[in-house]
Amino acid sequence: xxxxxxxxxxxxxxxxxxxxxxVELCAAYGLTGLFPLDNQIDRDRAxxxxxxxxxxxxxxxxxxxxxxxxxxFRGPGADPGTVYELGYMAARGKLCLGYSNDPxxxxxxxxxxxxxxxxxxxxxxxxxxxxxxxxxxxxxMMIHALELHGSPLITPEMAPADLWHDLACFETCVRLAAGxxxxxxx
Amino acid sequence: xxxxxxxxxxxxxxxxxxxxxxVELCAAYGLTGLFPLDNQIDRDRAxxxxxxxxxxxxxxxxxxxxxxxxxxFRGPGADPGTVYELGYMAARGKLCLGYSNDPxxxxxxxxxxxxxxxxxxxxxxxxxxxxxxxxxxxxxMMIHALELHGSPLITPEMAPADLWHDLACFETCVRLAAGxxxxxxx
Numbered sequence: 001x002x003x004x005x006x007x008x009x010x011x012x013x014x015x016x017x018x019x020x021x022x023v024e025l026c027a028a029y030g031l032t033g034l035f036p037l038d039n040q041i042d043r044d045r046a047x048x049x050x051x052x053x054x055x056x057x058x059x060x061x062x063x064x065x066x067x068x069x070x071x072x073f074r075g076p077g078a079d080p081g082t083v084y085e086l087g088y089m090a091a092r093g094k095l096c097l098g099y100s101n102d103p104x105x106x107x108x109x110x111x112x113x114x115x116x117x118x119x120x121x122x123x124x125x126x127x128x129x130x131x132x133x134x135x136x137x138x139x140x141m142m143i144h145a146l147e148l149h150g151s152p153l154i155t156p157e158m159a160p161a162d163l164w165h166d167l168a169c170f171e172t173c174v175r176l177a178a179g180x181x182x183x184x185x186x
Numbered sequence: 187x188x189x190x191x192x193x194x195x196x197x198x199x200x201x202x203x204x205x206x207x208x209v210e211l212c213a214a215y216g217l218t219g220l221f222p223l224d225n226q227i228d229r230d231r232a233x234x235x236x237x238x239x240x241x242x243x244x245x246x247x248x249x250x251x252x253x254x255x256x257x258x259f260r261g262p263g264a265d266p267g268t269v270y271e272l273g274y275m276a277a278r279g280k281l282c283l284g285y286s287n288d289p290x291x292x293x294x295x296x297x298x299x300x301x302x303x304x305x306x307x308x309x310x311x312x313x314x315x316x317x318x319x320x321x322x323x324x325x326x327m328m329i330h331a332l333e334l335h336g337s338p339l340i341t342p343e344m345a346p347a348d349l350w351h352d353l354a355c356f357e358t359c360v361r362l363a364a365g366x367x368x369x370x371x372x
Contacts, residue, residue, distance in 0.1 A: 049318075053330035077265075087271060091274040091275070128198075129198060145270065
Protein backbone atom coordinates (compact mmCIF):
# COMPACT_ATOMS: atom_id res chain seq x y z
CA UNK A 1 0.00 0.00 0.00
CA UNK A 2 1.23 3.47 -0.86
CA UNK A 3 1.51 6.39 1.54
CA UNK A 4 2.11 10.00 0.45
CA UNK A 5 4.72 11.63 2.70
CA UNK A 6 3.68 15.29 2.97
CA UNK A 7 5.55 17.95 4.88
CA UNK A 8 7.87 20.93 4.80
CA UNK A 9 10.67 18.36 4.90
CA UNK A 10 11.09 19.18 1.19
CA UNK A 11 12.47 22.58 2.29
CA UNK A 12 15.22 21.11 4.47
CA UNK A 13 18.79 21.38 3.21
CA UNK A 14 19.00 17.58 3.46
CA UNK A 15 15.54 16.96 2.03
CA UNK A 16 16.69 14.08 -0.14
CA UNK A 17 18.22 12.23 2.82
CA UNK A 18 15.14 12.83 5.00
CA UNK A 19 12.93 11.59 2.20
CA UNK A 20 15.05 8.48 1.85
CA UNK A 21 14.95 7.83 5.62
CA UNK A 22 11.16 8.16 5.63
CA VAL A 23 10.75 5.85 2.65
CA GLU A 24 13.02 3.27 4.34
CA LEU A 25 10.96 3.40 7.54
CA CYS A 26 7.83 2.81 5.47
CA ALA A 27 9.46 -0.16 3.78
CA ALA A 28 10.36 -1.65 7.17
CA TYR A 29 6.63 -1.75 7.91
CA GLY A 30 5.64 -3.13 4.51
CA LEU A 31 4.51 0.19 3.02
CA THR A 32 5.59 2.14 -0.05
CA GLY A 33 6.37 5.74 0.89
CA LEU A 34 5.93 8.37 -1.83
CA PHE A 35 8.09 11.43 -1.10
CA PRO A 36 7.35 14.58 -3.14
CA LEU A 37 9.49 15.34 -6.13
CA ASP A 38 10.28 18.97 -5.36
CA ASN A 39 13.99 18.33 -5.39
CA GLN A 40 14.09 16.31 -8.56
CA ILE A 41 12.59 18.94 -10.87
CA ASP A 42 14.73 21.19 -13.05
CA ARG A 43 14.11 24.49 -11.27
CA ASP A 44 15.24 26.48 -14.29
CA ARG A 45 12.22 25.38 -16.31
CA ALA A 46 9.69 28.19 -16.63
CA UNK A 47 6.97 25.78 -15.51
CA UNK A 48 8.97 24.17 -12.69
CA UNK A 49 6.39 24.97 -10.00
CA UNK A 50 3.55 23.58 -12.12
CA UNK A 51 5.55 20.41 -12.74
CA UNK A 52 6.02 20.01 -9.00
CA UNK A 53 2.30 20.55 -8.43
CA UNK A 54 1.38 17.96 -11.04
CA UNK A 55 3.90 15.49 -9.64
CA UNK A 56 2.54 15.92 -6.12
CA UNK A 57 -1.07 15.62 -7.26
CA UNK A 58 -0.30 12.45 -9.23
CA UNK A 59 1.43 10.97 -6.18
CA UNK A 60 -1.56 11.80 -3.99
CA UNK A 61 -3.95 10.25 -6.46
CA UNK A 62 -1.82 7.10 -6.52
CA UNK A 63 -1.57 6.86 -2.73
CA UNK A 64 -3.90 5.05 -0.33
CA UNK A 65 -3.15 7.44 2.51
CA UNK A 66 -1.12 10.41 3.70
CA UNK A 67 1.26 10.98 6.58
CA UNK A 68 1.49 14.76 7.02
CA UNK A 69 4.26 16.47 8.95
CA UNK A 70 2.28 19.26 10.64
CA UNK A 71 5.17 20.56 12.76
CA UNK A 72 4.73 24.38 12.86
CA PHE A 73 6.46 26.06 9.92
CA ARG A 74 7.31 29.80 9.72
CA GLY A 75 4.62 30.70 12.22
CA PRO A 76 2.37 29.14 14.82
CA GLY A 77 0.68 26.65 12.47
CA ALA A 78 1.44 23.91 9.98
CA ASP A 79 2.85 24.49 6.50
CA PRO A 80 -0.07 25.54 4.26
CA GLY A 81 1.20 23.47 1.32
CA THR A 82 1.11 20.34 3.47
CA VAL A 83 -2.32 21.26 4.83
CA TYR A 84 -3.67 21.66 1.28
CA GLU A 85 -2.60 18.08 0.66
CA LEU A 86 -4.23 16.85 3.87
CA GLY A 87 -7.52 18.46 2.82
CA TYR A 88 -7.18 16.95 -0.64
CA MET A 89 -6.63 13.44 0.71
CA ALA A 90 -9.44 13.75 3.29
CA ALA A 91 -11.86 14.72 0.52
CA ARG A 92 -10.77 11.71 -1.52
CA GLY A 93 -11.53 9.40 1.39
CA LYS A 94 -7.90 8.34 1.84
CA LEU A 95 -6.42 7.40 5.23
CA CYS A 96 -5.22 10.62 6.91
CA LEU A 97 -2.45 10.50 9.50
CA GLY A 98 -0.36 13.37 10.79
CA TYR A 99 2.19 14.32 13.40
CA SER A 100 3.72 17.43 14.90
CA ASN A 101 7.02 17.45 16.76
CA ASP A 102 5.82 20.47 18.77
CA PRO A 103 3.53 19.25 21.57
CA UNK A 104 2.18 22.69 22.56
CA UNK A 105 -1.39 23.83 21.98
CA UNK A 106 -1.89 26.31 19.14
CA UNK A 107 -2.86 29.13 21.53
CA UNK A 108 0.29 28.53 23.59
CA UNK A 109 2.44 28.92 20.49
CA UNK A 110 0.73 32.14 19.45
CA UNK A 111 1.17 33.40 23.03
CA UNK A 112 4.87 32.50 22.93
CA UNK A 113 5.24 34.64 19.78
CA UNK A 114 3.22 37.72 20.73
CA UNK A 115 1.32 39.20 23.65
CA UNK A 116 -2.31 38.10 23.67
CA UNK A 117 -5.32 39.80 25.19
CA UNK A 118 -8.11 37.93 26.93
CA UNK A 119 -11.62 39.34 27.27
CA UNK A 120 -15.06 37.72 27.52
CA UNK A 121 -13.47 34.31 27.22
CA UNK A 122 -11.86 35.18 23.85
CA UNK A 123 -8.12 35.38 23.23
CA UNK A 124 -6.97 37.93 20.65
CA UNK A 125 -3.61 38.59 19.02
CA UNK A 126 -1.99 42.04 18.58
CA UNK A 127 -3.93 42.52 15.28
CA UNK A 128 -7.20 41.99 17.14
CA UNK A 129 -7.82 38.60 15.49
CA UNK A 130 -9.24 35.82 17.65
CA UNK A 131 -6.89 32.98 18.60
CA UNK A 132 -8.55 29.54 18.45
CA UNK A 133 -8.37 28.31 22.02
CA UNK A 134 -9.78 24.79 22.09
CA UNK A 135 -6.76 23.03 23.69
CA UNK A 136 -5.91 21.70 20.22
CA UNK A 137 -2.46 21.53 18.64
CA UNK A 138 -3.49 23.44 15.52
CA UNK A 139 -6.49 24.73 13.57
CA UNK A 140 -9.54 22.60 14.27
CA MET A 141 -10.04 21.71 10.60
CA MET A 142 -6.83 19.67 10.51
CA ILE A 143 -7.14 18.22 14.00
CA HIS A 144 -10.66 16.88 13.52
CA ALA A 145 -9.97 15.81 9.94
CA LEU A 146 -7.28 13.50 11.29
CA GLU A 147 -9.59 12.12 13.98
CA LEU A 148 -12.39 11.46 11.52
CA HIS A 149 -10.40 10.37 8.47
CA GLY A 150 -7.58 8.45 10.18
CA SER A 151 -6.20 8.79 13.68
CA PRO A 152 -5.64 11.72 16.09
CA LEU A 153 -2.54 13.88 15.58
CA ILE A 154 0.62 12.24 16.95
CA THR A 155 2.79 14.49 19.14
CA PRO A 156 5.73 13.79 21.46
CA GLU A 157 5.52 14.35 25.22
CA MET A 158 8.38 16.81 24.88
CA ALA A 159 9.66 18.49 21.73
CA PRO A 160 12.68 16.55 20.43
CA ALA A 161 16.05 18.30 20.28
CA ASP A 162 15.90 18.32 16.48
CA LEU A 163 12.38 19.36 15.47
CA TRP A 164 12.99 18.68 11.77
CA HIS A 165 14.90 15.41 11.83
CA ASP A 166 13.42 13.42 14.71
CA LEU A 167 11.32 10.66 13.16
CA ALA A 168 9.81 9.04 16.28
CA CYS A 169 6.34 10.52 15.75
CA PHE A 170 6.59 9.86 12.03
CA GLU A 171 7.36 6.21 12.79
CA THR A 172 4.28 6.02 15.03
CA CYS A 173 2.23 7.17 12.03
CA VAL A 174 3.88 4.57 9.81
CA ARG A 175 3.04 1.88 12.36
CA LEU A 176 -0.58 3.07 12.44
CA ALA A 177 -0.77 3.06 8.65
CA ALA A 178 0.70 -0.43 8.50
CA GLY A 179 -1.85 -1.59 11.05
CA UNK A 180 -4.63 -0.44 8.75
CA UNK A 181 -3.14 -1.51 5.47
CA UNK A 182 -1.00 -4.53 6.20
CA UNK A 183 -1.88 -5.82 9.68
CA UNK A 184 0.39 -8.84 9.39
CA UNK A 185 3.49 -6.64 9.14
CA UNK A 186 3.01 -4.84 12.49
CA UNK B 187 -25.57 28.10 -6.84
CA UNK B 188 -23.84 27.90 -3.48
CA UNK B 189 -20.37 29.18 -2.70
CA UNK B 190 -18.48 28.37 0.50
CA UNK B 191 -16.83 31.52 1.87
CA UNK B 192 -13.58 30.33 3.48
CA UNK B 193 -11.08 32.54 5.27
CA UNK B 194 -9.64 33.76 8.54
CA UNK B 195 -12.44 36.34 8.45
CA UNK B 196 -14.07 34.17 11.12
CA UNK B 197 -11.34 35.36 13.51
CA UNK B 198 -12.09 39.07 13.02
CA UNK B 199 -13.78 40.90 15.89
CA UNK B 200 -16.58 41.82 13.46
CA UNK B 201 -16.72 38.40 11.83
CA UNK B 202 -20.51 38.32 11.77
CA UNK B 203 -20.70 41.65 9.92
CA UNK B 204 -18.00 40.64 7.43
CA UNK B 205 -19.83 37.38 6.83
CA UNK B 206 -23.05 39.25 6.23
CA UNK B 207 -21.36 41.68 3.81
CA UNK B 208 -19.86 38.79 1.85
CA VAL B 209 -23.16 36.93 1.67
CA GLU B 210 -24.89 40.13 0.45
CA LEU B 211 -22.28 40.60 -2.28
CA CYS B 212 -22.88 37.02 -3.39
CA ALA B 213 -26.63 37.63 -3.50
CA ALA B 214 -26.11 40.72 -5.67
CA TYR B 215 -24.55 38.38 -8.25
CA GLY B 216 -27.19 35.70 -7.92
CA LEU B 217 -25.17 33.37 -5.70
CA THR B 218 -25.82 31.92 -2.25
CA GLY B 219 -22.82 32.52 -0.01
CA LEU B 220 -22.25 30.05 2.83
CA PHE B 221 -20.24 31.66 5.63
CA PRO B 222 -18.78 29.30 8.27
CA LEU B 223 -20.61 28.89 11.53
CA ASP B 224 -17.70 29.38 13.91
CA ASN B 225 -19.36 32.26 15.66
CA GLN B 226 -22.75 30.65 16.04
CA ILE B 227 -21.62 27.62 18.04
CA ASP B 228 -21.86 27.50 21.84
CA ARG B 229 -18.16 27.64 22.68
CA ASP B 230 -18.74 26.23 26.16
CA ARG B 231 -19.75 22.86 24.76
CA ALA B 232 -17.02 20.30 25.28
CA UNK B 233 -17.29 19.34 21.61
CA UNK B 234 -17.54 22.91 20.25
CA UNK B 235 -14.55 22.56 17.90
CA UNK B 236 -15.89 19.27 16.50
CA UNK B 237 -19.29 20.88 15.94
CA UNK B 238 -17.61 23.71 14.01
CA UNK B 239 -15.67 21.18 11.93
CA UNK B 240 -18.82 19.23 11.11
CA UNK B 241 -20.69 22.41 10.24
CA UNK B 242 -17.91 23.57 7.92
CA UNK B 243 -17.62 20.16 6.26
CA UNK B 244 -21.38 19.99 5.69
CA UNK B 245 -21.32 23.49 4.15
CA UNK B 246 -18.45 22.49 1.85
CA UNK B 247 -20.27 19.35 0.78
CA UNK B 248 -23.36 21.42 0.01
CA UNK B 249 -21.46 24.07 -1.96
CA UNK B 250 -20.69 24.14 -5.68
CA UNK B 251 -17.52 26.14 -5.19
CA UNK B 252 -15.25 27.94 -2.74
CA UNK B 253 -13.95 31.50 -2.51
CA UNK B 254 -10.93 31.35 -0.21
CA UNK B 255 -9.45 34.40 1.50
CA UNK B 256 -5.73 33.55 1.26
CA UNK B 257 -4.48 36.88 2.65
CA UNK B 258 -1.42 35.99 4.79
CA PHE B 259 -2.39 35.15 8.36
CA ARG B 260 0.03 35.08 11.35
CA GLY B 261 3.00 34.48 9.11
CA PRO B 262 4.06 34.72 5.48
CA GLY B 263 1.39 32.36 4.13
CA ALA B 264 -2.35 31.76 4.10
CA ASP B 265 -4.36 30.50 7.07
CA PRO B 266 -3.89 26.70 7.22
CA GLY B 267 -7.55 26.12 8.13
CA THR B 268 -8.63 27.91 4.98
CA VAL B 269 -6.06 26.05 2.91
CA TYR B 270 -7.33 22.71 4.24
CA GLU B 271 -10.73 23.69 2.88
CA LEU B 272 -9.29 24.70 -0.49
CA GLY B 273 -7.62 21.29 -0.81
CA TYR B 274 -10.84 19.58 0.20
CA MET B 275 -12.88 21.43 -2.42
CA ALA B 276 -10.27 20.89 -5.16
CA ALA B 277 -10.33 17.15 -4.49
CA ARG B 278 -14.12 17.14 -4.74
CA GLY B 279 -13.95 18.79 -8.16
CA LYS B 280 -15.66 21.99 -6.98
CA LEU B 281 -14.93 25.42 -8.49
CA CYS B 282 -11.93 26.88 -6.62
CA LEU B 283 -11.43 30.65 -6.44
CA GLY B 284 -9.22 32.60 -4.09
CA TYR B 285 -7.83 36.03 -3.35
CA SER B 286 -5.14 37.64 -1.26
CA ASN B 287 -5.14 41.31 -0.32
CA ASP B 288 -1.34 41.20 -0.12
CA PRO B 289 0.10 41.46 -3.66
CA UNK B 290 3.69 40.54 -2.73
CA UNK B 291 5.39 37.31 -3.75
CA UNK B 292 5.80 34.71 -0.99
CA UNK B 293 9.59 35.07 -0.98
CA UNK B 294 9.28 38.85 -0.61
CA UNK B 295 7.11 38.44 2.45
CA UNK B 296 9.49 35.98 4.08
CA UNK B 297 12.36 38.38 3.28
CA UNK B 298 10.42 41.25 4.88
CA UNK B 299 10.11 39.19 8.09
CA UNK B 300 13.63 37.78 8.39
CA UNK B 301 17.03 37.95 6.76
CA UNK B 302 17.39 35.42 3.98
CA UNK B 303 20.53 33.86 2.56
CA UNK B 304 21.03 33.18 -1.12
CA UNK B 305 23.41 30.52 -2.41
CA UNK B 306 23.46 28.35 -5.55
CA UNK B 307 20.20 29.90 -6.66
CA UNK B 308 18.44 28.81 -3.46
CA UNK B 309 17.00 31.20 -0.87
CA UNK B 310 17.06 30.00 2.74
CA UNK B 311 15.53 31.40 5.94
CA UNK B 312 17.36 31.78 9.29
CA UNK B 313 16.47 28.16 10.19
CA UNK B 314 18.20 26.96 7.01
CA UNK B 315 14.91 25.98 5.35
CA UNK B 316 14.51 26.72 1.65
CA UNK B 317 12.14 29.55 0.69
CA UNK B 318 10.01 28.74 -2.38
CA UNK B 319 11.07 31.35 -4.90
CA UNK B 320 8.91 30.90 -7.99
CA UNK B 321 7.50 34.46 -8.20
CA UNK B 322 4.25 33.12 -6.78
CA UNK B 323 2.09 34.73 -4.11
CA UNK B 324 2.09 31.65 -1.86
CA UNK B 325 2.92 27.96 -1.74
CA UNK B 326 2.72 26.44 -5.22
CA MET B 327 0.11 23.86 -4.19
CA MET B 328 -2.53 26.54 -3.60
CA ILE B 329 -1.53 28.77 -6.50
CA HIS B 330 -1.66 26.03 -9.12
CA ALA B 331 -4.74 24.42 -7.56
CA LEU B 332 -6.58 27.68 -8.20
CA GLU B 333 -5.33 27.87 -11.78
CA LEU B 334 -6.33 24.30 -12.53
CA HIS B 335 -9.55 24.03 -10.54
CA GLY B 336 -10.93 27.55 -11.04
CA SER B 337 -9.11 30.77 -11.83
CA PRO B 338 -5.72 32.26 -10.88
CA LEU B 339 -5.39 33.93 -7.47
CA ILE B 340 -6.87 37.44 -7.42
CA THR B 341 -4.64 40.12 -5.87
CA PRO B 342 -4.78 43.93 -5.82
CA GLU B 343 -2.15 46.07 -7.52
CA MET B 344 -1.41 47.62 -4.14
CA ALA B 345 -2.39 46.31 -0.71
CA PRO B 346 -5.58 48.07 0.46
CA ALA B 347 -5.45 50.22 3.57
CA ASP B 348 -7.56 47.68 5.44
CA LEU B 349 -6.21 44.22 4.64
CA TRP B 350 -9.02 42.41 6.44
CA HIS B 351 -12.08 44.42 5.43
CA ASP B 352 -11.44 45.46 1.82
CA LEU B 353 -13.72 43.32 -0.35
CA ALA B 354 -12.67 44.45 -3.85
CA CYS B 355 -10.72 41.26 -4.62
CA PHE B 356 -13.42 39.18 -2.98
CA GLU B 357 -15.99 40.81 -5.27
CA THR B 358 -13.87 39.95 -8.30
CA CYS B 359 -14.03 36.32 -7.20
CA VAL B 360 -17.80 36.55 -6.76
CA ARG B 361 -18.10 37.95 -10.28
CA LEU B 362 -15.97 35.10 -11.63
CA ALA B 363 -18.09 32.53 -9.78
CA ALA B 364 -21.28 34.11 -11.08
CA GLY B 365 -19.87 34.00 -14.61
CA UNK B 366 -19.40 30.23 -14.27
CA UNK B 367 -22.58 29.42 -12.41
CA UNK B 368 -25.13 32.00 -13.51
CA UNK B 369 -23.80 33.74 -16.63
CA UNK B 370 -27.00 35.74 -17.14
CA UNK B 371 -26.51 37.58 -13.84
CA UNK B 372 -23.09 39.06 -14.68
